[in-house]
Amino acid sequence: xxxxxxxxxxxxxxxxGVWSGVPADLLPADxxxxxxxxxxxxxxxxxxxxxxxxxxxxxxxxxxxxxxxDVDPSRYGAEPHERTAAWRPDRDAWExxxxxxxxxxxxxxxxxxxxxxxxxVHAGGSLDQHTPxxxxxxxxxxxxxxxxxxxxxxxxxxxxxxxxxDVADVRCHHHQSVDTHPGLTVSAHADDxxxxxLEDPSRPFWVxxxxxxxxxxxxxxxxxxxxxxxxxxxxxxx
Numbered sequence: 001x002x003x004x005x006x007x008x009x010x011x012x013x014x015x016x017g018v019w020s021g022v023p024a025d026l027l028p029a030d031x032x033x034x035x036x037x038x039x040x041x042x043x044x045x046x047x048x049x050x051x052x053x054x055x056x057x058x059x060x061x062x063x064x065x066x067x068x069x070d071v072d073p074s075r076y077g078a079e080p081h082e083r084t085a086a087w088r089p090d091r092d093a094w095e096x097x098x099x100x101x102x103x104x105x106x107x108x109x110x111x112x113x114x115x116x117x118x119x120x121v122h123a124g125g126s127l128d129q130h131t132p133x134x135x136x137x138x139x140x141x142x143x144x145x146x147x148x149x150x151x152x153x154x155x156x157x158x159x160x161x162x163x164x165x166d167v168a169d170v171r172c173h174h175h176q177s178v179d180t181h182p183g184l185t186v187s188a189h190a191d192d193x194x195x196x197x198l199e200d201p202s203r204p205f206w207v208x209x210x211x212x213x214x215x216x217x218x219x220x221x222x223x224x225x226x227x228x229x230x231x232x233x234x235x236x237x238x
Contacts, residue, residue: 003061003232005040030214038225047090053097062108062232065115081129106237111208119208125181135192147171158187163223170211205231
């Protein structure tokens with residue numbers, strides 16, 4: 001039986017068919033396609049009552065915390081930067097509750113872009129709210145729907161290195177990045193020092209990447225979703 005992999009979703013006003021500006025739960029199809037191509041069965045997890053998170057996670061074999069809007073700075077004790085905007089309190093609360101439940105159950109987790117940042121905040125860490133202020137360029141997010149092409153180097157012995165190799169060219173779309181990350185190990189970085197992957201060495205599979213592997217079929221996406229689904233097949237550890 002294919003492992004059941006939960007994918008968190010956006011909740012946005014959307015337009016399709018005859019409908020315009022209607023609140024909708026949505027996610028780029030690349031995520032579900034990446035999970036399915038790796039042998040998993042994707043299921044969408046829109047923001048919900050946080051009290052339901054443990055019941056949801058009990059039915060899953062793995063969790064993907066997907067990309068999206070900025071995390072509310074109050075979640076890590078900061079005031080908003082002028083470029084931090086449009087955070088989603090319902091999604092922040094839901095994803096943090098899902099991570100609580102996943103940690104308690106020993107569920108394999110993959111965070112993507114915002115998902116990496118949520119995992120860092122969940123660990124008690126903080127974010128740099130506007131990465132160009134730190135690195136002096138906007139290569140990680142050139143603008144609008146254009147992905148930045150970024151070279152990353154991995155650390156030997158990590159799950160990320162095992163999946164993608166020593167170096168990889170990845171596609172990024174983020175104006176924020178991880179600053180502190182207590183309890184999590186950096187497993188990849190960009191040439192400018194930006195944290196590009198984190199993992200928890202005390203757990204079988206608790207990995208976050210700052211890039212968008214779902215857009216890289218045949219590259220890091222295939223490797224990372226494959227590693228997640230393989231870990232899901234082994235079952236929870238608690």
